Amino acid sequence: MALIPATALMAASCSYPNQFVNTPQATPHAVVEAEKPVHFFADNLEIIEINGQPTSFWRSSTRFLIPPGRTSLGVILSSRSTRAGFRPGGSLAFDARVGDHFTLHRDLSGGKDHVSVIRHRNGLRDQTVAGHLIAED
Secondary structure: OOHHHHHHHHHHHOOOOOOOOOOOOOOOOEEEEEOOOOOOOOEEEEEEEEOOEEOOOOOOOOEEEEOOEEEEEEEEEEEOOOOOOOEEEEEEEEEEOOOOEEEEEEEEEOOEEEEEEEEEEOOOOEEEEEEEEEOOO
């Protein structure tokens, strides 16, 4: 019986004080998510911060419901095979509108990692680049 309160206390104490919380589904929102890696050992894009608030490290999903308006994302590229070297480590800024769906996409060009935020409207028929980040050396 004491296990339930102890588990609840542990879960509550493992969150950041200013942690990002998804916008309720019933209110106007947009969706942002990182592109899934092609296989388990592939580099993985992660959203680590939304509008200055850290995302939970206990999350089970990389899909977030965000409020409309100016949005900034803190992004890292994590290597699962070595668990080392996080990059690009920067902030992407874009404007979110109600109903928008954003996907973070990684590309390697000119020997540098590029991360783009792709806005999807009307399903996948209308795609535009909403933000772009180039990794620093």
